[in-house]
Amino acid sequence: MYFSILVPVYNVERYLHQCIDSIMQQTKQNFELILVNDGSRDKSGEICEEYRSKYPDQITVIHQENRGLLLTRRTAIARARGDFVIFVDSDDYLRGDALEVIEQAINRYEADLVLYKYARVTDEGRVTESKAEFFHGEVFTKDNKKRVYERIMEGALNSLCIKAVKLNLIDVERDYSVMSHVSDGEDLLQSLPMLTYAERIVYLDEALYFYRYNTASIMHTFNPGKVESIITVESQLMQYMVKWGMDDAHGWELLYNHRLQLIQAVIWQIVLATELSDGERMRYLHELSGEPFFVEAYDGATDPVLKPVWRLVMLLMRKGRIKTINMLIKAYQALPYRKTKK
Structure with a gap:
């Protein structure tokens, strides 16, 4: 061998x-x-x-x-x-x-x-x-x-x-x-x-x-091409899901939850991107909230496998409450334990 x-x-x-x-x-x-x-x-x-x-x-x-x-x-x-x-x-x-x-x-x-x-x-x-x-x-x-x-x-x-x-x-x-x-x-x-x-x-x-x-x-930067990459890979996964005989309710639930986890990672990357202004951050979040890839997953998942705070963030995303999300981000960034020690 x-x-x-x-x-x-x-x-x-x-x-x-x-x-x-x-x-x-x-x-x-x-x-x-x-x-x-x-x-x-x-x-x-x-x-x-x-x-x-x-x-x-x-x-x-x-x-x-x-x-x-x-x-x-x-x-x-x-x-x-x-x-x-x-x-x-x-x-x-x-x-x-x-x-x-x-x-x-x-x-x-x-x-x-x-x-x-x-x-x-x-x-x-x-x-x-x-x-x-x-x-x-x-x-x-x-x-x-x-x-x-x-x-x-x-x-x-x-x-x-x-x-x-x-x-x-x-x-x-x-x-x-x-x-x-x-x-x-x-x-x-x-x-x-x-x-x-x-x-x-x-x-x-x-x-x-x-x-x-x-x-x-780890660089706290946002790669705008990340979403396009995810969509390309997920489209291939959908094709194989059919080949595997998993294009049923259970399979779609798994797929939608997988998408939401990927969207969570994208949101987190936007949150941590130190080079983004408030306006840029809100623009990226707004674009993401209207992305069919996200909308279909959020509406389709009957039991999202997300922590409570992320369920709230996804709900706000789906309702287009981007300003509220940005306020939460600012509150998070202001937490004392996140400040760098001198």
Whole structure:
């Protein structure tokens, strides 16, 4: 069995050594590593070349002009030669025996797709494992795969980085360039065909992937293209919902709640965007309140899975009470515990 490990690289010189070392020091060495430098402006490209010189038989380095994460991953996929593909982001890293554990699971359960847990790591070294979605070693086939689809529609298991996928499950020939604008949800976008065509999926209750979470590096800015990205991905999810036989009342309830959670994230991003004036913030919220994507979800969800405060915010959004929302935002921002200590 041979693995292709795909790593998109962009301006991560601080973390790239740890990422690549975690791969090259795996207890199983039956893999190729494909690094795609997506127009980095720091020393990431040089670091990639250093490792290629050290491991010329295992590492391929591709340099390209900046194309974004979605198309960078597609570049790597097109070069993959392994039986299975593993995705790693360049500021994250793998557990030392990840490949060994994954290979054992593939052989034991005859799986063509392996799901596993991740652990969130802060720069201070705090590690928090994600919760288990299923039992360890639980296998999903056409008879019970709907349970996996339900979790996908609830917003779980979306990341490519918690999946080892048989190469022939990936839609290698598909042209994703028409979706190059997608900056949010690209993992889900590419996961949908893999999960659909997998005949045997196994879940491992083990954290094999370490996801770096640095609150200090989170930019409090608003990306106006976020909503368009979400709508594009959700339109694809709707198509697969039909393929999965989930276009019933239960399926639509899951979809609408998923949308409301995404809308919540957009609102929160607008709230935290320090570069926005009050007028700009109100304009974005007003546009969002009239977006059919939101209106359909709010009106369609019979039991929104939202905390009380967010139910109130969504109600105000639906009624167009943007000024009231802005007042709540100002009150929130004035809370003493949010003030930066000198």
